[in-house]
Amino acid sequence: MTGVLHIFRQPWIWAWIGAVAVWLATATFTQGRGATEVLSAAMTFGAFFVIVALGQMFVITLGPGNVDLSIPACMTLAGTVAMKTMDGSAGMIPVGLLIALAIGAGVGAINYALIRMLRIPPIIATLSSSFIFQSAAIWWNRGLRVKPPEPLGDFTTAKIAGVPLIALLVMILAVAGHVLLTRTMYGRGVVAIGQNIRAAHLAGVKVERIRAATYIMCATLAGLCGYLLSAFSGGAALNMGEEYLLSSIAVVVIGGTSVAGGFANVPGLWGAALFLFLLVTMLNTFGAGAGVRLVLTGLIIIGVIVAASGGKRRT
Amino acid sequence: MTKDAPVVVLNGVEKSFGAVQALRGVSLELWAGECLGLVGHNGAGKSTLMNVLSGNLVPDTGRIEVAGSDITDRLTPQNATRHGVRCVYQELSLCPNLSVAENARITHPSISGPGWRRRARALIGGMLDTVFPGHGISADDIVGDLSIAKRQMVEIARSFAVTTTEARVVILDEPTSSLDAVAATKLLSHVRRYVEAGGSCVLISHLLGEILETSDRIAVMRDGGVVELDDAEHFNRDSLVAAMGSVAEDARDSADRPVIRDSAPIVVEARPKAPDSLALAAHQGEVVGLAGLSGQGQTELIVDVFDHASGAQVEGSVALVAGDRQTDGVFPLWSIADNISVGSLQRFLRGILIDQTQARDFADEWRQRIGIRTPDVDDPILSLSGGNQQKALFARALGSSAEIIVMDDPMRGVDVGTKQEVYGMIRDEAAQGRTFLWYTTEMDELRNCDHVYVFREGGIVADLPRAEMTEERVLHASFRADA
Numbered sequence: 001m002t003g004v005l006h007i008f009r010q011p012w013i014w015a016w017i018g019a020v021a022v023w024l025a026t027a028t029f030t031q032g033r034g035a036t037e038v039l040s041a042a043m044t045f046g047a048f049f050v051i052v053a054l055g056q057m058f059v060i061t062l063g064p065g066n067v068d069l070s071i072p073a074c075m076t077l078a079g080t081v082a083m084k085t086m087d088g089s090a091g092m093i094p095v096g097l098l099i100a101l102a103i104g105a106g107v108g109a110i111n112y113a114l115i116r117m118l119r120i121p122p123i124i125a126t127l128s129s130s131f132i133f134q135s136a137a138i139w140w141n142r143g144l145r146v147k148p149p150e151p152l153g154d155f156t157t158a159k160i161a162g163v164p165l166i167a168l169l170v171m172i173l174a175v176a177g178h179v180l181l182t183r184t185m186y187g188r189g190v191v192a193i194g195q196n197i198r199a200a201h202l203a204g205v206k207v208e209r210i211r212a213a214t215y216i217m218c219a220t221l222a223g224l225c226g227y228l229l230s231a232f233s234g235g236a237a238l239n240m241g242e243e244y245l246l247s248s249i250a251v252v253v254i255g256g257t258s259v260a261g262g263f264a265n266v267p268g269l270w271g272a273a274l275f276l277f278l279l280v281t282m283l284n285t286f287g288a289g290a291g292v293r294l295v296l297t298g299l300i301i302i303g304v305i306v307a308a309s310g311g312k313r314r315t
Numbered sequence: 316m317t318k319d320a321p322v323v324v325l326n327g328v329e330k331s332f333g334a335v336q337a338l339r340g341v342s343l344e345l346w347a348g349e350c351l352g353l354v355g356h357n358g359a360g361k362s363t364l365m366n367v368l369s370g371n372l373v374p375d376t377g378r379i380e381v382a383g384s385d386i387t388d389r390l391t392p393q394n395a396t397r398h399g400v401r402c403v404y405q406e407l408s409l410c411p412n413l414s415v416a417e418n419a420r421i422t423h424p425s426i427s428g429p430g431w432r433r434r435a436r437a438l439i440g441g442m443l444d445t446v447f448p449g450h451g452i453s454a455d456d457i458v459g460d461l462s463i464a465k466r467q468m469v470e471i472a473r474s475f476a477v478t479t480t481e482a483r484v485v486i487l488d489e490p491t492s493s494l495d496a497v498a499a500t501k502l503l504s505h506v507r508r509y510v511e512a513g514g515s516c517v518l519i520s521h522l523l524g525e526i527l528e529t530s531d532r533i534a535v536m537r538d539g540g541v542v543e544l545d546d547a548e549h550f551n552r553d554s555l556v557a558a559m560g561s562v563a564e565d566a567r568d569s570a571d572r573p574v575i576r577d578s579a580p581i582v583v584e585a586r587p588k589a590p591d592s593l594a595l596a597a598h599q600g601e602v603v604g605l606a607g608l609s610g611q612g613q614t615e616l617i618v619d620v621f622d623h624a625s626g627a628q629v630e631g632s633v634a635l636v637a638g639d640r641q642t643d644g645v646f647p648l649w650s651i652a653d654n655i656s657v658g659s660l661q662r663f664l665r666g667i668l669i670d671q672t673q674a675r676d677f678a679d680e681w682r683q684r685i686g687i688r689t690p691d692v693d694d695p696i697l698s699l700s701g702g703n704q705q706k707a708l709f710a711r712a713l714g715s716s717a718e719i720i721v722m723d724d725p726m727r728g729v730d731v732g733t734k735q736e737v738y739g740m741i742r743d744e745a746a747q748g749r750t751f752l753w754y755t756t757e758m759d760e761l762r763n764c765d766h767v768y769v770f771r772e773g774g775i776v777a778d779l780p781r782a783e784m785t786e787e788r789v790l791h792a793s794f795r796a797d798a
Binding site: 179183184185188191192195196198199200202203204205262263 | 618621634635637642643644645646647648649653657658660661664667668669671711715
């Protein structure tokens, strides 16, 4: 088996091939005009997708029924509370970050408590808790849009050698996530639980400890994303998390992680996040109407997933 | 069907999986009214051969005839079933989310239209009553809720049931490995009745006694080929073992080991919740057997000890060897190496990172020690035969640092030679101070134990030191006096 063939058996390759293909198609259509700007925008927005998708990937890998639907509400709550606390003051930036992370961790702990103590299926537990968190966000800021501290806003749009700074940082985060998944006791435990939770317990994996850590980590990453996204878009909006509900799941699945659990990879998250953003950009560039755009988005996603599962996955 | 032509002809069947040649030109005939015993080591090709006959695997070369028609080119499980070939798989093939009756309907599509549920219930219930009288299974039970022994009974009964397609050839792949002695006897006498009525049967088993008693002819497989084939009466236990190429059975008896019960400290104390149950005590370095019919509370006690649950006092860390490997043991998406090392990862930590080279070397060392038949521990665990998967689970537990090892009927599907080696390993580990709790339904395995507790209806009813342990006493305690 040659190295070239081997790479086509990687589950994440199809998301990357898709991303490159739609970018090339867009660039060809515009005859190269704006191609680098599109790429730069894709990296910034892709970075936000990857932050939440990283947490969602670990949750989904825990096995059938595990998914976190409270990500949008958690992002909104963390974003609004952090923005209001900082109130535009640059000195409060670290405090705001800590508050956003703490809110995320709290949301995750509540989600896990509902799942564990009340034995509610995760999909229901996180959906119902998300209504509470969303209402808390509405109550907290009463519809006001507080501007972020200026240095923080600048930070989220800064570029180094043309590459968005935030994308570079999220790449480092992704590498850490990859190491966490493949090289630590925690990561092995998550993958074992996703394949067979009873066998994992009987093999000595600390099942409940790992499940708790996973839900808390996922919500903490959502809190971080809410904080950065509010800073990026000039303040927290109540609907800012909306599109992150389905995209966080789509990015995980397109990236080659098994929806059935027990099988995950991190490189695919970046490929899929870039692919999703570039796909919408391409259809916009082509001047497709809203209806055509949604239909094509759906069909192309199906195509990538079919290609990916034909590559390597057995079940 | 004519009497003078064989029901099944396998001619020069070959099958390779990558570099491993599982079958090297097997030719075999099966006649109406006979039971053919099939024996051989784990990985000798028995299950592969039967998977070819039942249409699950397409052979690389060779010809397969059933009832006079060549079906080599149309080999699918559906087509094999249409020709009357039924298979009871070692890895059970029932759908766990469906009821017993619904599972029966799946392989009997002629049951259809209004009232199919009632007819499916009658079909499977009647067959269960015929093969396993007193089985205690309702046709409305959900399969996933049944113990592995009961699931095996359902699978067997479903294969013998006849609707519009007849059951001409029934393949039984390790059918008794999950059954206790009583259910196994019922099955084997049904096999004889079925064969005498003109049916054909292939019986695969590692229990040579039942092969010798039940079969008319016996085929011995080794390294993907049939090395001997003769009438059953021309074989005995020793000649079978010799033909399989096993090392001679280890005659070392546990009786020559000293009794350590009086001096060694107690490491496990547990009392099942059933009323009037005796308590179990295991001393350090002992091999303690949990006997009785299957499903009498032995597994529950083992899991309680593993969990350090209330009601069980356990001194030390515990590792478990699963018997129901699909449900309790194997991680199907992982390699053999990952499946073995998952029990010992703590040891390979460098800071917080796992040293993967070290973990793999550890798995490879255990592959050699316990003789897992694979060229490469990086291959997927599902590329192994059932018995070899079981060896990987043994390696996981024995290789861990646990002081206490609990085993839940762990020898299912493991061949004679390997069993002897594993017995030896268990005795050596015990001599070095490890403690074993060993649930088994096989008498031969109890002879390796220092002390035996017999379970019945969720409680312990007899407490037998090695010197007092006889087959008769174990059986006597397994049944209620009024039953």
